[in-house]
Structure formats: structure tokens, C-alpha cells
Amino acid sequence: MSTDKASKAEGRVLLPSTIIPSRYDIKLTPDLTAFTFQGEVSIQLDTSADLNCKEITMHAKELCFISASFTADGKTVEAEQINDNKKATTVTFVFAETVPSSSTIVMNISYIGFLNNQMAGFYRSSYTDIHGNKKIMASTQFESLDARRAFPCWDEPARKAVFGVTLVVPAELDAMTNMPEKCCKSLEGGKLKEITYLDSPKMSSYLLAFCVGEFDYVQAQTDHGVLVKVFTPPGKSEAGMFALECALKSLDAYDDFFGIPYPLPKLDMVAIPEFAAGAMENWGLVTYREVDLLIDPKKASNSQKQRVCTVVTHELAHQWFGNLVTMAWWDDLWLNEGFASWAENWAADQIYPEWTMWDQFTTGHLSYAMKLDSLKSSHPIQVPIRHAEEVEEVFDGISYCKGGSVVRMICAVLGMKAFQTGLGNYMKKFAYGNTETIDLWTAWEETSGMPINEMMSSWTEQMGFPLLKVIGETWEADKVTLELEQSWFLSDGSTPEEEKKWCIPILTVTDDGKQKDMIFMREKTAKIEIPLTSVTSWVKLNAGQEVPMRVLPTETMIERLSEGIRNKTLPVSDRAALVTDGYALVKSGHMPPEDLIKLLSSYINEDAYNVWQGLADVLSGLNTITQDDEGMNSNFKVFARKLVIQLQSVVGWEKRETDGHLTVLLRSIMTGLLAKFCANDESVVQEAKTRFTKFQEDAGDMQNLPSDMRSSVFRIILKNGGEKEWNDVKSYFYTASDQAERKFVLGTLGATNDDKLKNQTLEWAVSGEVKLQDFFYPMGSVVSSKAGAEVAWKFYQANFEKIKTMIGKGNPSLMDACIVNCAGGFCTSEKADEIEAFFKANPLPSNGRKIAQCVEGMRTNSKFFDKLKASELSNDSFWKSL
Incomplete structure (x- = not known):
């Protein structure tokens, strides 16, 4: 099936390979008042023997060119024409003389660029300093195609080159790039300074980066000798300590793992006030959203600590896998x-x-x-x-x-x-x-x-993944023989138009806790034999969920596995997998809905966080799907409430000194489910009100309302309140000490049951008070009910042009998030048709795949709802029998 490299490359739109860059020397002078920058770049180019032209084409976007020339053999030739192709985002320099072939030439270009507010290219961010003054900083985001917004270049990952950088910046500001400073000198009577940096290693253009602004920092050296700094907003250096610790340990771990020392002389990590993604792995100068790098040591939730750690470890893995290779x-x-x-x-x-x-x-x-x-x-x-x-x-x-x-x-x-x-x-x-x-x-x-x-x-090389179905079983005292069949799994249960096969590693575990020998299933069917320790032993296929596939066991296998769930001899990841697999199998029509509910009943005494991650997703999904049938939804909520209340009795609301990391996260899931299924329970409402009142008196009281529980408590307060409570929650956005705390407001404010306040939440999201990187969070908070989904979708349609203008030429992921949050809350084919028609009339080419996924998901949910209505879940007697 694997294709060769030549055929893979066919049809790619690339710059001609007759001219290849080997080195860039870039000098940039940003103006943080006019939002522009002056640029000068000198590019060393190697030309091939078959070059025969009078022009040089490279990538450029939103740059205004002043002059260009090339120098070869001591002779300089000025460009006669500079042709900017906005559609192709290229610029072509045309000369009166032929560009020398089989030569090394130097191209010199002078130009002006713009510090845009689109979080792409060389762009500006606003922030408030420790004195309350609004300030501007500049930073970069070049992946995938935006290095060309900062300098003309060969903006393709295979066109690696060495980069020499010089930045001219106000004397009072800090400036950094991928490599350490080489020299610094004062200009214009000390108002400006010119910093030249050491040459970078050979690397792709999208990995180059610059930052200019005011920063504090913390630093330390890894055991292997690399200097690591975390740059923070002024006055917040302490918030960089946790990320620094993660970076120090992970850099050394990767050194040992790859057997190659970290390749650069330093590693800087910088918190950027406005950032479209989570982080960017620029070599030696990694940039992050503030919330994904900075940790308030007193307030930070365990989930934020885990998020910061994994974002840091993700980006630092790229320093080898992605940057070096x-x-x-x-x-x-x-x-x-x-x-x-x-x-x-x-x-x-x-x-x-x-x-x-x-x-x-x-x-x-x-x-x-x-x-x-x-x-x-x-x-x-x-x-x-x-x-x-x-x-x-x-x-x-x-x-x-x-x-x-x-x-x-x-x-x-x-x-x-x-x-x-x-x-x-x-x-x-x-x-x-x-x-x-x-x-x-x-x-x-x-x-x-x-x-x-x-x-x-x-x-x-092929889309999708397999469903592994057990189509035959023979149980004996000391072994079981299973007949297996693989097919392409589709979430809506439809019959695939083509047959696909995967080479599937079959991993199994039984109640003795030992994984059995692995075999490979290459054909459509296979037969395996698994040794057992007793006549009641259970067998779990895809042990540890190491393989991305769904497994459809037999009723006998599920009955045996249910005992492993109840007595918790089944490993945590496998207990979680049975829930998530079961939900997908019912949704696709491969398992009866009644079997899923009975399976969920087996988890009544579950207390593992990782299993509850899966349970929470399934319970929330079923709640959303059944909301169009009041009777079924009411019965389901009673059922879900039993599981949640049992969890509450185990975990409780009160923070304990003995709590481990996973217990804190489990309590967060528990309060989140209380907000979803028990928000009207008198005891739950009173508990939330008591804690919210104490929070209002002292937002720093982490005992009564830890950060891990704030979102849930805010939702309960909003669902049971009106305009006063809405204003109370919103007011915290303006007094919160950091972005992580502000996100609790952004992600919950729309949970109110008042449609007028939901609309006010949406209006606030696009008012300009909420940063572009965050404005989709309040949109998502509105879609906490069927009515909320309607409010959000109507608002999106009415404000489509405004939202489109706000995002502008920024990262398409911002519009993806808006689409998911405003149009993704429905479960009917009628709404799918309506949404599809809207985007057909208002096309968003860069978001086509996300729109298609949303619409397909709605149609799948609509089919799923029909399956539930046709099942015993429609009968009160079924729920009473549980």
C-alpha cells in the first residue's frame, strides 16, 4: 500500500528547485507605535546548472518592497520589476540580466512589513503592565505559512537554511530570537539598540522566531548543562517556576531518550498575551499562550498544572522531532x-x-x-x-x-x-x-x-480504523477460543462503500493480570486461543487500549468482564475503554442500547479518575442525545444521578490534605457532573451558594473553592440565578489575577437559563473586551442546553460577517472553534441540513473539513436518537428495573 517518494511529490505546488537558499541575514526594526517594521534581508542562493531565466521568485505576503538586487562575482544587478502575486503569496524580482547558473549569488532586499493583530506572522499583542498601563509587544507565529509575512523567503519545510538575525528595538525593551546574543550596541543617542544574534543551525523557515517587549524571567540550568529561561509578564516571574521545572526535567529526559544532546546553546520559553494556538515549538525560543505556560503557585488547578506540563513536554519533544529532523x-x-x-x-x-x-x-x-x-x-x-x-x-x-x-x-x-x-x-x-x-x-x-x-x-495511509468483532467463542475450563472478524468502523453504523483491512496487533489480558502473546491479524477473519486460569475467567481484547480500534465482545464476554469492573480486577484503562467502546458501538447500532445502560450500572462503585473521564463523556453524550424526548431524558437523568451521587459520597466536596493529583481531578469531574445532573438539588445548590459567597469575600480562599471546582460552582450559581448572579460571575473576569482564572468566567457565563443573558454573553464575546484568542469560549458556554444551542446558532448567523472580520486572516482554528461552539450543539438531521445550507451560501474554504465533521456528527446523533426511541429506553419499566 505504501507509495514511493516520487509519486507522493507529484502535483505539489513548490517554488522552482533551480534556486536554493543556504543562508539568510535578516535585520528588522519594529515600530510598536505605528505597527510596522522595516526589513532588510540578504539571502545566499545556490543556482543550478539548468537555470536559465532573468527572474527570482520567493514567498512573500503583505510586504511592501522598496528595492532588490543580486550580487554575483562582484557585480550588483538591480531588479527592474517587483511583481507581487497576492493569490500565490509570492514575489518575483525581474532583472535585465540573466541570473547566473551554477553559482552562489547574494540577493539583497529592502522592504516594509506590518505588525498585524491577527496572531500570524510578525504580529502585535496588547497587555496591561504592573502599573495598569496598556502596552504593545511583538512576537511571531510562522507555522505553517507565515514566515513570508516577516521576510521574503523559501517558505517550505525542506528549504532549510542558516539564519543570522539582527533586531533594532527601543533600548528599554527585551528582544530575543532562536539563538543567544552575539553583540549589542546603542543607537540614536541611546533610544534604540541593535542586537545581533549568533547564527542558527540549519533549519526550516517556520521555526524562526522573534519576541520584543517587557519581560521578567526565571532561569536554571539542566543537569546536562543547558540554560533554560521562562519569560513572563513583568511582576509575574514566580508564575514561570512550574514550567521551568518541567522543562529542566524533560530536556534531560529527551537527551537520554534520543541519545542526542539538545542541539542549541539555550532554551527560552515565552508567555505571549495573545496567541492563537496553545504553543509553538520555534527552535530555542518556544512561544506559549500565557495560560499554557504560567502557573499561579497558590491558585492553579491540578488540571492546569497537567496542561502546562504536557504542553511544555510536547513542544520540547519537537526540538528533536520536527526541528532537528x-x-x-x-x-x-x-x-x-x-x-x-x-x-x-x-x-x-x-x-x-x-x-x-x-x-x-x-x-x-x-x-x-x-x-x-x-x-x-x-x-x-x-x-x-x-x-x-x-x-x-x-x-x-x-x-x-x-x-x-x-x-x-x-x-x-x-x-x-x-x-x-x-x-x-x-x-x-x-x-x-x-x-x-x-x-x-x-x-x-x-x-x-x-x-x-x-x-x-x-x-x-487509509482513513478510519477497524471494528474487531467476536463472531464465535468456545469456552473451556483452561482456555477460550475466539473467532474474530475485522471491518471498517463508521460511527453512524452505515455499510462502508469499500472493504478495508488493517494489520492488527491482537493484545489480550485475562484476570491473572498478565498480557498474553501478541499475534497479528492481517486477514478479514482470524481465530485465537487464550489460556485461562479458571472457568469464570474474563478476557479483554485490545489490552490497555494500545490499538486504535473498537472491540465488539459477545454477551458472555461482557457478563464476565462486568465482574472485573465491579471487583476492579480489570485494569483502569480497560475499564475506561469498555465504556467508551460501548457507547460508540451502541451509537453505530452494533450493540443494543439496553446493554450499554446495564454495562454502565456495573460502575456504581467506580472511583478511578481515568474511568470517570470516560463515564462523564458517555453520560454527557447520552444526556445531549435524549434531550428531544422529555420522558427518556428524565429517566436517564435519574439513572445518571445515582452514579454521580454515589461518586459524591466517595469523593465529597471538601478538599483534603491527603488528596493526590488524581483525587483532585476526580472531584472536579464530580462537581462538573453535579452541575449537569443535580444542579437543582437543594443540597447541591446550597453547597454551591455557600462556597460562592465565601469566594466573593476572598477569591484567594483555595480551601472553600479550589480552582478545580470553580467552573462547576459558577455553572450551578448561574443555572439557579438571574441577572445579579450573572453580573457577579462576570465581575470576576475583571478582578481575576491571571488568565487561567479569567477562563473560568469565559467558559461558564452562558450557563444561565435566561435567553436574554445568554445573548448578552454572546454580545460580550464579540465586543472587543474579550481577546480574539479567547472569544469563542463564552460562545461554547451558552450551548449547555437545547435552548442555548438555538440562541448560539442564531447569534452566529446574525453576526457572521462581524465574526469573520474579527478573525480576518488569522489562524483558521479560531473560526473552527466558533463553528463547533455555535453550530455543533444539535442532534437532528433538520439542523444538519440548515447548517450545511448556511455554509453553502456563506462558504469558508479553510474550515470546510470542520463544517463537514460537525454536520456529519449531527446526522449520526439523529440516527442514534432514533435507535434509542426504538429501544426499551423509551419505556419507564426498563429504567425501574435497573
């Missing part, structure tokens, strides 16, 4: 993001083993990946990219989460030793170069002796 083209984006998604969990597990990150992976990365990949609007991990702009659509859960899941599967198949050795060999062989997926497969084949390319092509 880079994909040759964007169709192998998953090589960067899939591996980093695996590595973030590996490194976090090394630093904080008590967090049990691999159990969390099951209900996090893996669950999200399979939700997306069960849609017909999904795409393969390796998706063909012709125009580079198409890559924006695949910065999604397939590249990140399914990619990470596939890497985890390979590790399970190879074993850690062969996995690690292969990676180290790959890094050494391709350091400072570019690769394709097949290069990594080859490295693992050489260390393991396994046919990795044959096995893995079925997982990365």
Missing part, C-alpha cells in the same frame, strides 16, 4: 505532531508517574482520535497536500491524537528497547535534514526485524 512536506505533518503527542505523555509520565498519563491517554487522545476518525469526513494520517495552504485543515485530532495513538501502538508492538534504538538511529542519520514517514518505518524495521512498513501503511 523535519518532515519534507506538509503531508507528513503527523510525523511532527503525532510523535510529539506521544512524547508529551511519555515525558510527563517520567516526571510525574503518579499522574498515570498512559491511563489518561485512553480517555483523552485515543478517545478523541476515534471520535473524529469514525466519520466519513475524516482523512488519513498521511493526507496528500498539494497547495501548502491545505495543511491548515489537518492541524487536527487526526494528525495529533490519532498520530500519537499510532506511535503508542508501534511502541507496544516493538517493545521500548527497539522503539527507542530505532528513533535514536533515525535522529542521527537525518539530523538537520528532512524525512518522510517511510524513513522512520525503515529505522524501526532495522532495529526490530519486523515488517513495519507493511504493517503501518494500513494505519497511516
Whole structure:
């Protein structure tokens, strides 16, 4: 199935390979008042023997050119024409003389650029300093295609070059780039300073970065000798300590893991006030959203600590996997993001083993990946990219989460030793170069002796994943024989138009706690024999959820496994997987709805956080699906409430000194479910009101209302209050000490039951008071009910042009988030048709895949609702029998 490199490259829109850059010397002078910058760039170019032209074309976007020339053999030739192609985002310099072939020439260009407010390219952010004054800073976001907004270049990952950078900035400001300072001198009577930095290693243009502004910092040295700094807003240096600790430990861990020392002389991590993504792995100068880097040591929730840790470990994995060795083209984006998604969990597990990150992976990365990949609007991990702009659509859960899941599967198949050795060999062989997926497969084949390319092509080159169905079983006293069948799993249960097969590693575990020998299932059917320790033993296929697939067991297998759930002999990740698999199987029509509810009943005494992650998702999903049938929804809520109240009796509201990390996270899930299923219970309302009153008196009181519980309590208060409570919650946005605390308001304010206040929440979101990076959070908070979904969708339609203008030319992920939050809350085919028609009349080309996924998800939910109505779940007697 695997395609060769030449055929993969066919049809790509690339700059001509007859001129290749080897070095850039860039000088930038930003004006933080006029929001512009002056640029001068000198580019060393190598021309090929077959070059025969009078022009040079490179990428450029939103740049105004003043002059351009090339120098060869001591002679300088000025450009006669400068042709800007806005559609192709290129610029062509035309000369009177032929550009020399088989030569090294130097191109010199002078230009002016703009410090935009779109969080793309070289852009500006606003912030309030410690004295309450509004200030402007400048930073960069070049991935995927926005280095061309800062300087003319060959903006393609395979066109690696050395970068020399000089920044001219106000004397009172800090400025940094990928490498340490080389020299600094004062200009214009001391008002400006010119800083020249050491040359970068050979790297792709999207990894270059600059930051200019006011910063405090904390720093330390790793055990292996790398200086690490965390730059924070002035007055908040203490908030960088946790991220610094994570960076120090993970850098050394990656050094040892890859067998290659961190390649640069320093590592800076910078909190940016306005940032479209979570973070960006610029080599040696990693940039982050403030909330994903800075931790208030007194207020930070455990979930935020975990988020900061995994964002840091993700970005630092890229310093090797992505930066040192880079994909040759964007169709192998998953090589960067899939591996980093695996590595973030590996490194976090090394630093904080008590967090049990691999159990969390099951209900996090893996669950999200399979939700997306069960849609017909999904795409393969390796998706063909012709125009580079198409890559924006695949910065999604397939590249990140399914990619990470596939890497985890390979590790399970190879074993850690062969996995690690292969990676180290790959890094050494391709350091400072570019690769394709097949290069990594080859490295693992050489260390393991396994046919990795044959096995893995079925997982990365075709869309979707398998359903492994047990179609026959023979139970004996000391063994069980299972007949298995694989097919393409689709979430709506429809029959696929084509038959697909995967090379599936079959991993099994039984009640003795030992995983059995792995076998590979290459054909449509297979028969396996599993030894048992007793006549009542259970068997779990896909042990540890190491393989991204769904498993449909028999009724007998489920009955036996239910005992493993109740007595908790079944491992945590497998208990969680039975819930998430079961929900997907019922939704697709492969399992009766009644069986799912009976399975959920087995979890009445469950107390593991990772299992409750899965339970919470399933309970919330069923609540949303059944909301169009009042009777069924009422019965379901009574059922869900029993599970939640039982959890409350185990965890309780009160924070305890003995609480571990996972207990705190479990209490957060518990209060979240109380807000969803028990928000009108008198005892719950009173508890929330008491804690909210104390919070209003002292927002720093972490005993009565820890940050992990604030969102839930805010929702309960809003659902049971009116305008006063809405204003009380909103007011915290303006007094909160950091962005993490402000997000509690952003994510809950629309939970009020008052449609007028829901609309006010939406109006506030687009008023300009909420930063562009965050304005979709209040939109999502409105969709907490069927009525809220209608309010949000109507608002989105009425304000479509305004929202579109706000986002402008910024990252398409911002519009994706708006679409999911304002149009994704429905479960009927009628709404799917309406939403599809709206976007057909108001096209958003860069968001087409997200729109298709939303619409398909609604139609799937509509079919699911019909299945539930036709089942025993429609009868009161069924619920009474539980």
C-alpha cells in the first residue's frame, strides 16, 4: 500500500528547485507605535546548472518592497520589476540580466512589513503592565505559512537554511530570537539598540522566531548543562517556576531518550498575551499562550498544572522531532505532531508517574482520535497536500491524537528497547535534514526485524480504523477460543462503500493480570486461543487500549468482564475503554442500547479518575442525545444521578490534605457532573451558594473553592440565578489575577437559563473586551442546553460577517472553534441540513473539513436518537428495573 517518494511529490505546488537558499541575514526594526517594521534581508542562493531565466521568485505576503538586487562575482544587478502575486503569496524580482547558473549569488532586499493583530506572522499583542498601563509587544507565529509575512523567503519545510538575525528595538525593551546574543550596541543617542544574534543551525523557515517587549524571567540550568529561561509578564516571574521545572526535567529526559544532546546553546520559553494556538515549538525560543505556560503557585488547578506540563513536554519533544529532523512536506505533518503527542505523555509520565498519563491517554487522545476518525469526513494520517495552504485543515485530532495513538501502538508492538534504538538511529542519520514517514518505518524495521512498513501503511495511509468483532467463542475450563472478524468502523453504523483491512496487533489480558502473546491479524477473519486460569475467567481484547480500534465482545464476554469492573480486577484503562467502546458501538447500532445502560450500572462503585473521564463523556453524550424526548431524558437523568451521587459520597466536596493529583481531578469531574445532573438539588445548590459567597469575600480562599471546582460552582450559581448572579460571575473576569482564572468566567457565563443573558454573553464575546484568542469560549458556554444551542446558532448567523472580520486572516482554528461552539450543539438531521445550507451560501474554504465533521456528527446523533426511541429506553419499566 505504501507509495514511493516520487509519486507522493507529484502535483505539489513548490517554488522552482533551480534556486536554493543556504543562508539568510535578516535585520528588522519594529515600530510598536505605528505597527510596522522595516526589513532588510540578504539571502545566499545556490543556482543550478539548468537555470536559465532573468527572474527570482520567493514567498512573500503583505510586504511592501522598496528595492532588490543580486550580487554575483562582484557585480550588483538591480531588479527592474517587483511583481507581487497576492493569490500565490509570492514575489518575483525581474532583472535585465540573466541570473547566473551554477553559482552562489547574494540577493539583497529592502522592504516594509506590518505588525498585524491577527496572531500570524510578525504580529502585535496588547497587555496591561504592573502599573495598569496598556502596552504593545511583538512576537511571531510562522507555522505553517507565515514566515513570508516577516521576510521574503523559501517558505517550505525542506528549504532549510542558516539564519543570522539582527533586531533594532527601543533600548528599554527585551528582544530575543532562536539563538543567544552575539553583540549589542546603542543607537540614536541611546533610544534604540541593535542586537545581533549568533547564527542558527540549519533549519526550516517556520521555526524562526522573534519576541520584543517587557519581560521578567526565571532561569536554571539542566543537569546536562543547558540554560533554560521562562519569560513572563513583568511582576509575574514566580508564575514561570512550574514550567521551568518541567522543562529542566524533560530536556534531560529527551537527551537520554534520543541519545542526542539538545542541539542549541539555550532554551527560552515565552508567555505571549495573545496567541492563537496553545504553543509553538520555534527552535530555542518556544512561544506559549500565557495560560499554557504560567502557573499561579497558590491558585492553579491540578488540571492546569497537567496542561502546562504536557504542553511544555510536547513542544520540547519537537526540538528533536520536527526541528532537528523535519518532515519534507506538509503531508507528513503527523510525523511532527503525532510523535510529539506521544512524547508529551511519555515525558510527563517520567516526571510525574503518579499522574498515570498512559491511563489518561485512553480517555483523552485515543478517545478523541476515534471520535473524529469514525466519520466519513475524516482523512488519513498521511493526507496528500498539494497547495501548502491545505495543511491548515489537518492541524487536527487526526494528525495529533490519532498520530500519537499510532506511535503508542508501534511502541507496544516493538517493545521500548527497539522503539527507542530505532528513533535514536533515525535522529542521527537525518539530523538537520528532512524525512518522510517511510524513513522512520525503515529505522524501526532495522532495529526490530519486523515488517513495519507493511504493517503501518494500513494505519497511516487509509482513513478510519477497524471494528474487531467476536463472531464465535468456545469456552473451556483452561482456555477460550475466539473467532474474530475485522471491518471498517463508521460511527453512524452505515455499510462502508469499500472493504478495508488493517494489520492488527491482537493484545489480550485475562484476570491473572498478565498480557498474553501478541499475534497479528492481517486477514478479514482470524481465530485465537487464550489460556485461562479458571472457568469464570474474563478476557479483554485490545489490552490497555494500545490499538486504535473498537472491540465488539459477545454477551458472555461482557457478563464476565462486568465482574472485573465491579471487583476492579480489570485494569483502569480497560475499564475506561469498555465504556467508551460501548457507547460508540451502541451509537453505530452494533450493540443494543439496553446493554450499554446495564454495562454502565456495573460502575456504581467506580472511583478511578481515568474511568470517570470516560463515564462523564458517555453520560454527557447520552444526556445531549435524549434531550428531544422529555420522558427518556428524565429517566436517564435519574439513572445518571445515582452514579454521580454515589461518586459524591466517595469523593465529597471538601478538599483534603491527603488528596493526590488524581483525587483532585476526580472531584472536579464530580462537581462538573453535579452541575449537569443535580444542579437543582437543594443540597447541591446550597453547597454551591455557600462556597460562592465565601469566594466573593476572598477569591484567594483555595480551601472553600479550589480552582478545580470553580467552573462547576459558577455553572450551578448561574443555572439557579438571574441577572445579579450573572453580573457577579462576570465581575470576576475583571478582578481575576491571571488568565487561567479569567477562563473560568469565559467558559461558564452562558450557563444561565435566561435567553436574554445568554445573548448578552454572546454580545460580550464579540465586543472587543474579550481577546480574539479567547472569544469563542463564552460562545461554547451558552450551548449547555437545547435552548442555548438555538440562541448560539442564531447569534452566529446574525453576526457572521462581524465574526469573520474579527478573525480576518488569522489562524483558521479560531473560526473552527466558533463553528463547533455555535453550530455543533444539535442532534437532528433538520439542523444538519440548515447548517450545511448556511455554509453553502456563506462558504469558508479553510474550515470546510470542520463544517463537514460537525454536520456529519449531527446526522449520526439523529440516527442514534432514533435507535434509542426504538429501544426499551423509551419505556419507564426498563429504567425501574435497573
